Amino acid sequence: MVGIVGYGAYLPKYRIKAEVIAQQWGADPAAITRGLQLFEKTVPGQDEDTITISVAAARSALKRARINPKDIGAVYIGSESHPYAVKPSGTILIDALGIGPHVHVASYEFACKAGSEAMYVAYSHVKSGEMKYALGIGADTSQGAPGDALEYSASAGGAAFIMGSERVVAEILFTHSYTSDTPDFWRREGESYPRHGGRFTGDPAYFKHIMGAAQALLEKSKMKPEDFAYAVFHMPNGKFPQEVGKRLGFTKQQLEVGWVVPWMGNTYSGSSPTGLAGILDVAKPNDLIFMVSFGSGAGSDGFVYRVTDEITNVQDRAPKLREMLDTNKIHLNYGEYAKFRRKIKLND
Amino acid sequence: MITARYHREIPQRYRLEAAKCSSCGHVSFPPRLVCPQCKARKFEAVNLSDEGTIVTFTVVRVASDKFSKETPFGVGIVELNDGVRVTAQIADVHPDELKVGQKVKLVFRRVQEDGKAGILCYGYKAVLA
Amino acid sequence: MRDVVVIGAGMTKFGELWEKSIKDIFVEAALKAIDDAGVDHIDSMYVGAMSSGLFVGQEHLGAVMADYLGVTPIPATRVESACASGGASFRQAYLEVASGASEIVLAGGVEKMTDGADVTEALATAADQEYEVYQGITFPGLYAMIARAHMERYGTTREQLAAVAVKNHRNGAKNPNAQFRSEVTAEQVMKSTMVADPLRLLDCSPVSDGAAAVIVASMEVAKKLKKNPIRVIASSQASDTIALHSRRDITTLDSVVRAAQKAYKLADKKPSDINLVEVHDCFTIAEITATEDLGFFEKGTGGEAAEKGWTSIECKRIPVNTSGGLKSKGHPVGATGVAQIIELYEQLNGKAGARQVEGARIGMAQNMGGSGASCVIHILEAI
Numbered sequence: 001m002v003g004i005v006g007y008g009a010y011l012p013k014y015r016i017k018a019e020v021i022a023q024q025w026g027a028d029p030a031a032i033t034r035g036l037q038l039f040e041k042t043v044p045g046q047d048e049d050t051i052t053i054s055v056a057a058a059r060s061a062l063k064r065a066r067i068n069p070k071d072i073g074a075v076y077i078g079s080e081s082h083p084y085a086v087k088p089s090g091t092i093l094i095d096a097l098g099i100g101p102h103v104h105v106a107s108y109e110f111a112c113k114a115g116s117e118a119m120y121v122a123y124s125h126v127k128s129g130e131m132k133y134a135l136g137i138g139a140d141t142s143q144g145a146p147g148d149a150l151e152y153s154a155s156a157g158g159a160a161f162i163m164g165s166e167r168v169v170a171e172i173l174f175t176h177s178y179t180s181d182t183p184d185f186w187r188r189e190g191e192s193y194p195r196h197g198g199r200f201t202g203d204p205a206y207f208k209h210i211m212g213a214a215q216a217l218l219e220k221s222k223m224k225p226e227d228f229a230y231a232v233f234h235m236p237n238g239k240f241p242q243e244v245g246k247r248l249g250f251t252k253q254q255l256e257v258g259w260v261v262p263w264m265g266n267t268y269s270g271s272s273p274t275g276l277a278g279i280l281d282v283a284k285p286n287d288l289i290f291m292v293s294f295g296s297g298a299g300s301d302g303f304v305y306r307v308t309d310e311i312t313n314v315q316d317r318a319p320k321l322r323e324m325l326d327t328n329k330i331h332l333n334y335g336e337y338a339k340f341r342r343k344i345k346l347n348d
Numbered sequence: 349m350i351t352a353r354y355h356r357e358i359p360q361r362y363r364l365e366a367a368k369c370s371s372c373g374h375v376s377f378p379p380r381l382v383c384p385q386c387k388a389r390k391f392e393a394v395n396l397s398d399e400g401t402i403v404t405f406t407v408v409r410v411a412s413d414k415f416s417k418e419t420p421f422g423v424g425i426v427e428l429n430d431g432v433r434v435t436a437q438i439a440d441v442h443p444d445e446l447k448v449g450q451k452v453k454l455v456f457r458r459v460q461e462d463g464k465a466g467i468l469c470y471g472y473k474a475v476l477a
Numbered sequence: 478m479r480d481v482v483v484i485g486a487g488m489t490k491f492g493e494l495w496e497k498s499i500k501d502i503f504v505e506a507a508l509k510a511i512d513d514a515g516v517d518h519i520d521s522m523y524v525g526a527m528s529s530g531l532f533v534g535q536e537h538l539g540a541v542m543a544d545y546l547g548v549t550p551i552p553a554t555r556v557e558s559a560c561a562s563g564g565a566s567f568r569q570a571y572l573e574v575a576s577g578a579s580e581i582v583l584a585g586g587v588e589k590m591t592d593g594a595d596v597t598e599a600l601a602t603a604a605d606q607e608y609e610v611y612q613g614i615t616f617p618g619l620y621a622m623i624a625r626a627h628m629e630r631y632g633t634t635r636e637q638l639a640a641v642a643v644k645n646h647r648n649g650a651k652n653p654n655a656q657f658r659s660e661v662t663a664e665q666v667m668k669s670t671m672v673a674d675p676l677r678l679l680d681c682s683p684v685s686d687g688a689a690a691v692i693v694a695s696m697e698v699a700k701k702l703k704k705n706p707i708r709v710i711a712s713s714q715a716s717d718t719i720a721l722h723s724r725r726d727i728t729t730l731d732s733v734v735r736a737a738q739k740a741y742k743l744a745d746k747k748p749s750d751i752n753l754v755e756v757h758d759c760f761t762i763a764e765i766t767a768t769e770d771l772g773f774f775e776k777g778t779g780g781e782a783a784e785k786g787w788t789s790i791e792c793k794r795i796p797v798n799t800s801g802g803l804k805s806k807g808h809p810v811g812a813t814g815v816a817q818i819i820e821l822y823e824q825l826n827g828k829a830g831a832r833q834v835e836g837a838r839i840g841m842a843q844n845m846g847g848s849g850a851s852c853v854i855h856i857l858e859a860i
């Protein structure tokens with residue numbers, strides 16, 4: 001049996017409300033809150049980045065897995081906000097967590113699905129028997145240009161998953177990926193903010209790829225939506241994952257737990273992985289979980305998990321997503337937010 | 349360029365690696381070549397606890413240029429549970445909420461950066477437990 | 478070791494000396510000291526400076542100053558012990574004369590801090606760079622942590638800290654060389670801008686330019702010159718851990734305690750024999766801890782003593798920082814320790830004008846480096 005042996009999520013404490021951003025740009029807050037189902041989003045502290053978020057999430061994953069960090073054979077961090085353009089984020093993470101130096105490390109990038117890519121490759125390594133454990137992480141301190149629609153959603157957070165074959169808490173039963181050249185969203189080298197194709201990001205991009213991966217996965221697994229206790233899809237806003245779930249035949253109840261976007265925002269590479277971590281926090285043995293990520297450019301990775309009896313042993317060993325989402329929040333005004341996100345031009 | 353200097357301190361800053369005197373048990377952080385307590389020169393490697401208590405603190409409101417965009421920020425002397433004291437920034441808290449005696453835990457954060465194009469420098473900071 | 482005396486002194490005004498370079502101010506102070514002593518040569522010289530490399534991009538100050546003072550080829554050495562560089566410079570001159578190696582030595586100190594360097598960063602190099610400064614702590618921050626610990630443990634109050642600044646400004650107003658010749662009220666201190674809680678702007682010594690120099694000589698030379706020499710009856714120095722967090726006790730500066738014990742023993746004096754003391758009040762809390770650690774007041778009561786006026790010139794119990802201290806006179810770091818000696822020299826010669834401590838015969842100077850990792854103490858006596 002191969003699957004997740006330890007998982008952890010991390011969200012920064014800082015938040016900004018959608019209405020505060022809307023007010024800044026003279027926009028109608030209702031279009032965001034009611035229309036896109038986005039109420040507030042996480043903001044990284046000035047001293048937080050994809051690496052520190054990954055370290056915090058991976059530390060929780062290690063606490064749950066209770067394994068020797070030296071037994072981890074590969075570390076992959078998926079993000080579109082790696083602090084270095086050249087120097088893998090994982091190099092810093094392994095030294096912080098006492099992993100390695102006998103370890104394979106790489107940074108992944110595939111817009112919002114870099115995290116599920118990292119999980120996919122980590123899982124494949126263990127499944128092939130190449131190594132005992134592998135760590136896949138999705139984390140981001142997402143950038144949305146000031147005044148752009150993305151500014152309401154682009155948030156910070158991440159989740160880490162240690163894949164292994166002993167004391168598995170969620171077995172991975174099936175995977176499927178679906179990819180094509182779809183220029184719905186991109187960021188050119190050297191640019192600070194991504195560009196996107198507006199409504200082109202919907203049907204031809206998000207919906208087509210998630211549906212493509214999901215339908216193939218259902219076929220492969222010979223399962224039906226009603227077989228699953230939970231489903232989680234990439235969450236660029238509150239509306240899309242609900243809509244894609246509906247089109248595929250999932251109910252609101254199945255989506256509810258993993259649908260963390262309204263109060264967290266879109267953690268990009270951390271989005272569906274963070275939702276999965278939130279589901280694992282409350283899942284029961286034998287629950288089936290359906291997950292499909294989406295990354296612009298574009299592609300989707302789908303996973304079918306079956307929760308094992310081990311889950312109840314590990315759930316309380318590290319902070320749960322819901323606690324991080326709902327408690328201990330520090331709200332920022334737009335000025336503080338602009339300073340935190342380095343949107344102010346400095347004399348340096 | 350501070351790369352070599354930074355690289356040298358990684359075991360301490362990332363993992364709180366310290367040196368325990370083999371003869372008197374005194375723990376030095378960072379590790380030293382001579383025990384300050386008994387002058388012995390043999391040590392074993394230990395990792396410090398990442399939990400502790402604020403012994404004293406301040407709120408830096410006027411910082412050096414490198415930290416001037418982050419003011420005001422808390423800095424405290426933290427006594428870790430194994431008795432070793434460290435100086436650490438106290439993050440994720442409004443400075444007015446700080447008090448002597450508060451329980452904290454050390455987390456991994458970006459501490460500074462070597463200019464706009466230089467390396468990013470990480471290490472421990474304290475957050476309220 | 479033989480008797481060593483101070484026979485001359487000179488200093489620049491402390492403050493923002495925009496028109497003058499580091500060389501200009503050092504040479505000005507050195508010439509004044511040489512002229513005051515009436516010597517036609519010096520055998521060697523020491524230049525105390527904390528961080529001329531960071532402040533003005535110039536190291537190798539011994540040679541630089543010997544050159545511009547026109548005294549080459551005499552031995553000339555720069556001495557550095559952070560903010561105690563001036564005291565350490567004086568101590569080197571003292572030891573050189575006491576040992577018999579030289580007869581007349583110039584002990585100087587200088588700092589040029591206003592030329593545009595990041596002063597906070599430069600000063601912070603006196604703390605543990607990798608384990609204190611790395612975290613963004615500043616010098617006001619380190620002393621603020623001492624202050625908070627002192628307040629927590631002994632009940633020292635905000636008003637007591639302010640009393641130190643008020644008294645030192647009152648003294649400094651009477652010192653023609655002081656940077657700030659204005660009095661302040663406790664209310665002004667307590668309403669000034671917060672720098673590092675609980676320390677405010679008026680708890681902190683200023684950023685200053687300045688130089689100071691004294692001529693140290695053997696008693697034989699002094700007799701020949703028929704000067705009024707002031708005898709150095711103790712020179713002591715102690716060190717402590719570089720990081721504040723490594724100290725046995727955050728509220729006690731052990732280097733001060735140790736150096737004081739040694740100095741009292743060397744001079745065969747006790748705290749009650751001292752008529753005035755110049756202490757290193759880089760921050761108001763530092764004067765409070767110094768007066769305790771030097772043995773003038775019981776531990777924990779330095780704040781009360783300041784508030785009750787026991788450290789004022791008028792009270793005479795133990796006048797502290799008659800010069801105005803670092804707070805009001807200014808704190809050009811490397812010059813400070815030497816300027817403290819100059820205040821004692823003037824006081825013990827009865828030439829301190831409006832701030833004269835009547836009948837002063839024995840004075841002490843306590844100069845400190847970093848958050849107390851270095852301490853240099855001298856006791857001088859009128860002959």
Ligand SMILES: [Zn+2]
Nearest residue numbers: 369372383386
């Ligand atoms: Zn020992």
